[in-house]
Amino acid sequence: MNQRDPESKAQQLLEAWRREPIDNSALGVQDQQQLQAVAKALRGVAQSRVQRRRWRRVTAALAVAAAVVGVGLGSRMLSRDRARIEAHNRAATAEAAPGALVLAETEGVLQVLDARGQPLARAARLGAGDGLETRAGAATLTFPSGAQVRAASLTHLAIQSPGLERREALALDHGSVEVEVPKLPQPVEFSVQTPDARVVVHGTHFTVQVDPSSHTGTLTRVVVERGLVEVLAGGVQSWVKAGEQWPAAPESAAVERALPPVDTEPAELAPAPASPSVRRSAQSSQRRSATGRRALAIENRLLAAALAKHKAGDLAGALQDIDRVIEQHPGSLLMQEMRVERFRLLHRLGRSSEAAREARSYLGDYRDGYAREEARSLALEQP
Amino acid sequence: MFQGIQRGDERIAVELYHRLLPAIEGSLLRVLGRRESDHEDLVQMAFEQLILTLSRQSYAQACSLKTWASSIAAHLALKSLRSRYRQRRVFNSSVAVHELAELDASGQDLERTLESRQSLERVREQLAQLAPAKAEAVLLHDVLGHGLTEVAALMGSSVAAAQTRLSRGRRELMERLQKLESAEVGR
Numbered sequence: 010m011n012q013r014d015p016e017s018k019a020q021q022l023l024e025a026w027r028r029e030p031i032d033n034s035a036l037g038v039q040d041q042q043q044l045q046a047v048a049k050a051l052r053g054v055a056q057s058r059v060q061r062r063r064w065r066r067v068t069a070a071l072a073v074a075a076a077v078v079g080v081g082l083g084s085r086m087l088s089r090d091r092a093r094i095e096a097h098n099r100a101a102t103a104e105a106a107p108g109a110l111v112l113a114e115t116e117g118v119l120q121v122l123d124a125r126g127q128p129l130a131r132a133a134r135l136g137a138g139d140g141l142e143t144r145a146g147a148a149t150l151t152f153p154s155g156a157q158v159r160a161a162s163l164t165h166l167a168i169q170s171p172g173l174e175r176r177e178a179l180a181l182d183h184g185s186v187e188v189e190v191p192k193l194p195q196p197v198e199f200s201v202q203t204p205d206a207r208v209v210v211h212g213t214h215f216t217v218q219v220d221p222s223s224h225t226g227t228l229t230r231v232v233v234e235r236g237l238v239e240v241l242a243g244g245v246q247s248w249v250k251a252g253e254q255w256p257a258a259p260e261s262a263a264v265e266r267a268l269p270p271v272d273t274e275p276a277e278l279a280p281a282p283a284s285p286s287v288r289r290s291a292q293s294s295q296r297r298s299a300t301g302r303r304a305l306a307i308e309n310r311l312l313a314a315a316l317a318k319h320k321a322g323d324l325a326g327a328l329q330d331i332d333r334v335i336e337q338h339p340g341s342l343l344m345q346e347m348r349v350e351r352f353r354l355l356h357r358l359g360r361s362s363e364a365a366r367e368a369r370s371y372l373g374d375y376r377d378g379y380a381r382e383e384a385r386s387l388a389l390e391q392p
Numbered sequence: 393m394f395q396g397i398q399r400g401d402e403r404i405a406v407e408l409y410h411r412l413l414p415a416i417e418g419s420l421l422r423v424l425g426r427r428e429s430d431h432e433d434l435v436q437m438a439f440e441q442l443i444l445t446l447s448r449q450s451y452a453q454a455c456s457l458k459t460w461a462s463s464i465a466a467h468l469a470l471k472s473l474r475s476r477y478r479q480r481r482v483f484n485s486s487v488a489v490h491e492l493a494e495l496d497a498s499g500q501d502l503e504r505t506l507e508s509r510q511s512l513e514r515v516r517e518q519l520a521q522l523a524p525a526k527a528e529a530v531l532l533h534d535v536l537g538h539g540l541t542e543v544a545a546l547m548g549s550s551v552a553a554a555q556t557r558l559s560r561g562r563r564e565l566m567e568r569l570q571k572l573e574s575a576e577v578g579r
Binding site (some may be wrong): 015016018019020022023024025026027029031032033040043044046047048050051052120122126127128130142165309312342343345346349377378379380 | 397400401402404405406408409418421422425426427432435436439440443444448508511512515516525530534535536537538539540541542547548549550551552555559562563565566567569570
């Protein structure tokens with residue numbers, strides 16, 4: 010049966026829900042008691058903020074005292090074997106400071122997320138499972154060993170291990186990170202896990218990129234600037250030296266080209282069937298599904314780039330990008346978003362009649378679209 | 393506004409209340425279908441959560457404040473739906489006597505209206521039993537009409553993840569409804 014059938018039926022039912030008449034008569038009627046409760050909540054938040062600040066001051070004072078004691082003890086120990094103790098201290102810091110990662114630098118639009126995907130403040134202390142999603146922004150994350158990870162825009166990463174058990178690790182879902190790792194004492198290691206490879210280092214400078222639109226057969230690309238990096242992918246271990254990259258040479262783009270047209274939905278993968286013909290069909294469906302995800306990721310990235318230009322004030326550039334995506338991906342799942350962005354841009358560029366035309370066309374295609382009110386008012390501006 | 397919230401400025405409370413009450417109430421009514429006895433409590437909880445997220449600066453600013461408030465209300469309404477069905481207090485499969493009288497007086501097709509209400513109640517009940525992330529994606533996109541990029545921003549996920557949740561949510565919802573229907577036919 011067609012995968013989309015149950016989905017379209019569900020959409021019809023949900024449409025009925027959306028159109029269900031509700032009693033608007035008392036909507037927005039203000040209640041003085043409720044207003045007072047809101048004001049009280051606001052006061053409560055401000056008070057707890059003041060208390061937290063006081064508590065932080067006390068904690069900071071205690072931390073300074075502990076540091077003074079630590080420095081005294083440390084200087085005595087240093088006199089014995091400086092090199093050995095330094096290495097030990099670094100490893101011990103990695104062990105003793107779980108969940109102590111903070112973003113060293115941030116710029117532009119990004120979100121810090123906890124393990125459940127809920128947003129956190131940029132200054133939050135991050136632990137295992139927490140992550141970072143940059144849109145039109147970038148951020149630098151510093152690990153206890155001193156390893157610095159700079160996430161470029163449109164990157165999604167999660168912290169796997171913030172220094173527990175002498176292991177610092179992050180998972181890169183998509184996007185690009187530039188990593189600078191100081192010389193690490195054994196057995197401390199730093200690694201980046203991507204969907205199809207694991208990059209392990211002991212002191213180097215390198216870049217890992219996960220590109221869903223890659224034509225090389227692998228999603229991951231590693232470029233080593235300094236030192237030596239170990240890449241584990243598909244059960245094969247490779248060593249990448251300074252000035253080299255992995256994979257070494259681009260494989261044929263035939264694999265990508267041979268894939269069937271883009272799936273409209275990222276479907277769930279079926280369990281492996283028994284017979285070879287069914288297995289082949291499942292493999293092909295997995296490939297289609299992967300292609301669908303890739304296509305969506307590409308469209309997502311192009312739309313995000315256009316939105317970033319819009320935000321930065323480059324309206325003409327944003328419009329050009331949107332037009333290009335619409336032309337190249339006519340069946341995109343993000344078409345409604347792009348059409349909305351298009352009439353907004355035209356309006357902001359002062360091209361009122363074109364904006365009105367686009368708004369009318371949007372209303373024709375998405376009668377109940379989420380931007381229908383905005384489109385209606387634009388359409389009315391220019392009859 | 394953020395500074396005002398951190399200072400506990402009451403003028404901000406008044407402004408927030410005036411500006412966002414219709415969005416919060418609209419969202420609650422749309423999800424729950426009617427004004428329930430705990431409506432006032434839910435409105436208050438939505439405002440409290442809103443203030444908390446604004447003070448923690450976890451409001452992503454990738455959407456309007458109204459949309460953010462409406463999504464908080466939808467989240468609370470979903471939780472309320474879930475707890476009601478868990479307690480088996482199915483509250484809307486029947487229609488109150490005064491509503492029957494109103495429907496009769498309005499000349500609407502009584503039987504059809506009751507049927508469609510019952511069918512929507514089933515959808516609500518089954519949606520409430522989906523995994524929260526999927527149910528929320530379906531609610532925000534298909535019931536409240538937010539765009540996919542907005543849903544992603546509201547849920548703090550990528551657009552691709554929001555799309556997957558939405559698509560799987562719809563499919564699972566339909567499977568549950570079909571299962572329910574065939575169980576009823578078999579009885």
